[in-house]
Amino acid sequence: MHSDVQWTKAFERGYVSGHSEIREYWTSQWTEINPNVQPVGFNERQDGTL
Template sequence: MKNQIQNLIKKAYSAFNSRDIDTALSTFHLDVQWPKAFEGGYVTGHDAIREYWTRQWTEINPNVEPIGFNERQNETFEVTVHQIVKDLQGNLLFDGMVKHIYVIEDNLLRRMDIELEQTIKN
């Protein structure tokens, strides 16, 4: 099951990075909940995600590469990603590691949450 989920997630990220919305959505449950990372809140369903991404890509150019996978005890799936976000002129806005936490339902991505890597300073 773990390899199947990893392959599903890799397919979703590859499609996202190449701006192939239909292929990305084929990995999502019909009632998927997706975070609006730069705005807050969530969008639900394929049409809302299509609209959100289409609008997002007119403002920023994100690229997200999965580099680590971890099945959590609470039956969620953690993906460590290297995320690079540039503005449309190519200026770097963000370059860092982020954790995407997935709920899987019916072998599809049902919900994604974002956990930022945090460092504690004394």
């Protein structure tokens, strides 16, 4: 990401700017939301894709 990047604070509204603010924002988010996902199943389509 560019050093002047801005990121939307989806759950809080507003933006954070720069690498350190974005890192701090996501570090805070991962303490509230578990980023791990366990698939419960897969469905194969007629064209062979999942």
